Amino acid sequence: MKKILGIVAIITIATTALTYAQSKTDVALNQALTAYYEVxxxxxxxxxxxxxxxxxxxxAKVNxxxxxxxxxxxxxxxxxxxGIIKSKAAQLAGSNDIKTQRKAFEGISYAMIKTLKGLKFNSKTVYIQHCPMAKASWLNEKENIENPYYGSMMFNCGDVSETIKSN
Known part of the structure; x- marks a missing residue:
C-alpha cells in the first residue's frame, strides 16, 4: 500500500511540475502573441x-x-x-520602408501561425485572416479584418480563414 501511494505521489508531483512548466511557457507565448498583435x-x-x-x-518576448x-x-x-521570427523581425526593424516591413511581417505571420497551431497555447480565440490581394495571412485578436499588408489603402480587405478557440 505504501508503495502504491509513493508511486501515485511521484506521478502527481511530476504531472504538476510539467503542467506548471507548460503553463509558464504558455504565459510567455501569449505575451509574445500580444506583442505580435501590436506589430x-x-x-x-x-x-x-x-x-x-x-x-x-x-x-524580446519570443526570446x-x-x-x-x-x-x-x-x-x-x-x-x-x-528562428524565422527572429530573422524576419530583424529585417522589419532594420527597414524604414513600409513595403519591406510588411513583407518581413508576412514571414513572421506564417511562423506565428505554425507555432500557434503546433503548440496550441492561445488563452483567447485567435482569428487567422487572409488577404487575397497580398496572398498572405496573419493572426488577429479580433474577428474584424485589420489588414496589415495594405493598411489604410485596403484596411478591411480579407476574410477569416480559420478560428482557433482558446485552450
Whole structure:
C-alpha cells in the first residue's frame, strides 16, 4: 500500500511540475502573441516607426519563452519557427520602408501561425485572416479584418480563414 501511494505521489508531483512548466511557457507565448498583435496593429495603421518599436518588443518576448520545458515535438516546432521570427523581425526593424516591413511581417505571420497551431497555447480565440490581394495571412485578436499588408489603402480587405478557440 505504501508503495502504491509513493508511486501515485511521484506521478502527481511530476504531472504538476510539467503542467506548471507548460503553463509558464504558455504565459510567455501569449505575451509574445500580444506583442505580435501590436506589430500587426502598427502596420495596419500605416505606422512604420511604431512597427519598428513594436517588433523589437515582440522579438524580446519570443526570446523570453522558456522553450526547454516543451515536449520534444513542440520544442522542434518552436525552435524552427522562432528562428524565422527572429530573422524576419530583424529585417522589419532594420527597414524604414513600409513595403519591406510588411513583407518581413508576412514571414513572421506564417511562423506565428505554425507555432500557434503546433503548440496550441492561445488563452483567447485567435482569428487567422487572409488577404487575397497580398496572398498572405496573419493572426488577429479580433474577428474584424485589420489588414496589415495594405493598411489604410485596403484596411478591411480579407476574410477569416480559420478560428482557433482558446485552450
Amino acid at each position: 500587426k496593429n502598427a502596420l495596419a495603421a500605416d505606422k512604420k516607426d511604431l512597427a519598428i518599436e513594436k517588433v523589437k518588443v515582440f522579438s 523570453a519563452v522558456n522553450h526547454k520545458d516543451l515536449p520534444a515535438d513542440q520544442h522542434k516546432i518552436f525552435m524552427e519557427q522562432a
